[in-house]
Amino acid sequence: MPEPTPHSPKRRGRFLRAGSAFTVLLAVSGYVTVQYLTGSRLGPGCEVFSDGGAVRYAFSPEQAVNAATIAAVGTGRGMPERAVTIALATAIQESGLRNIEHGDRDSLGLFQQRPSQGWGTERQILDPTYAAAEFYAHLAKVDDYAELPLTVAAQRVQRSGYPEAYAKHEPDATLLAAALTGNAAATLSCTGQPDPTETPSATDAQTPAQDAVRAALARDFGRDVLQPVGAQVSGGAQTSAEPTPSATATAAPDSGERTLRLAVSAKSSPAKGSSDRQRGWQLAQWAVANAAALHIDEVTYAGREWAAGNVDPRWRTVRGAEADGASKATDAVRVVLAQ
Known part of the structure; x- marks a missing residue:
């Protein structure tokens, strides 16, 4: 059987497939470029960054609203930036900064607080302002909470089954707290x-x-x-x-x-x-x-x-x-x- 020539059906099929893939790639690249240049990108999103932009944390507009509420409630109670950092790290771990209506057993909301454990009614806990205020009220009762490791301070409020889990969110929570308390200007x-x-x-x-x-x-x-x-x-x-x-x-x-x-x-x-x-x-x-x-x-x-x-x-x-x-x-x- 003769070898396939450059003009054989098999070779032409490969060229057509490669050309089609390249066309699709160009179309996708063009769409992304247009989205970027028009400012809409691929949908709304938020980020907070350190001075110089070396460290960044990206999150959704829904998460941004909840984080801003947590910070505002904290400063409104006269709590320091460290308290806001602890609260934000806790909410990132517990709910991903989303006001969810489900969780382990009867846990609800940003901090996964439980009505059966005296945190409030379901309706109250699903109010982010109330939930944040309750978290701060309990945190304020922890002796020297600002001097404790974040995971220890958070655990004394939450009494979670995974007490070490809060620590991994401290860098992101620190960036968010600095911006949303006003200590870091123009970083969100x-x-x-x-x-x-x-x-x-x-x-x-x-x-x-x-x-x-x-x-x-x-x-x-x-x-x-x-x-x-x-x-x-x-x-x-x-x-x-x-x-x-x-x-x-x-x-x-x-x-x-x-x-x-x-x-x-x-x-x-x-x-x-x-x-x-x-x-x-x-x-x-x-x-x-x-x-x-x-x-x-x-x-x-x-x-x-x-x-x-x-x-x-x-x-x-x-x-x-x-x-x-x-x-x-x-x-x-x-x-x-x-x-």
């Missing part, structure tokens, strides 16, 4: 934009979108986050002109219907040693973490800006900020909502 970013068909329409200064942001702020930080310093909070309980630790920021309409201005107060956080700048970065990075859920397009603070549609999702210097000292002001966080 998210990509991708929410579905515009689900975005509340902006019709006046009190839009549904602005109301949603205010509700989320009050949920995580408490109602006082929306009050001017020294203003009456509720039932005439606070009327003094002196600032209080609980009155932390004011959410007010800015120059446009789509803009909120979160004013950072003189007493910016109940957390001991917190500065105005730290509180401002906590609010700014909280807004980025909640961007997909609350339809936030842009966040600006201290001469830095994050935008949802950018190809590069990292914070960047606002144009002219280096020359204009006023643009570096730390008295307010500017949040722009989607159209």
Whole structure:
């Protein structure tokens, strides 16, 4: 039998298959490139990184919202960054930072807390704010928890069957805690934009979108986050002109219907040693973490800006900020909502 020639059916079949595979590869590469260049990539996602970007932790928008809540509840109780790190590592291990409705026996929620063990009702435990507050309340009773190894402190709260499991999440939790307490500036970013068909329409200064942001702020930080310093909070309980630790920021309409201005107060956080700048970065990075859920397009603070549609999702210097000292002001966080 003669040897197959370069033009034989068998050889032509190989060429056709190779050509088809190459065409498919080009199509996939083109799709990924277009997604990257348009800023949508392959769907929304978030990451937090160390200074210089050498260490990174990637997570979903759902996880970002829950992590931001855990951090806000912790600082709202005056807990230090170490406590927030312990709480985040615990939630990463127990639920993957997802508010799940199942678990071992009757375990539920971010921290897999059990109604039968006195953690609260099912409904309470599935409220991330309540669940985080309960975790911190128990952690605060652990002597010298901030000096203990993370896995030991977490285990004394959780009493898990796998007490060593929390340790492996400490590096990621440390990055998250630094960003979401405001100690690390401009280190948390998210990509991708929410579905515009689900975005509340902006019709006046009190839009549904602005109301949603205010509700989320009050949920995580408490109602006082929306009050001017020294203003009456509720039932005439606070009327003094002196600032209080609980009155932390004011959410007010800015120059446009789509803009909120979160004013950072003189007493910016109940957390001991917190500065105005730290509180401002906590609010700014909280807004980025909640961007997909609350339809936030842009966040600006201290001469830095994050935008949802950018190809590069990292914070960047606002144009002219280096020359204009006023643009570096730390008295307010500017949040722009989607159209």
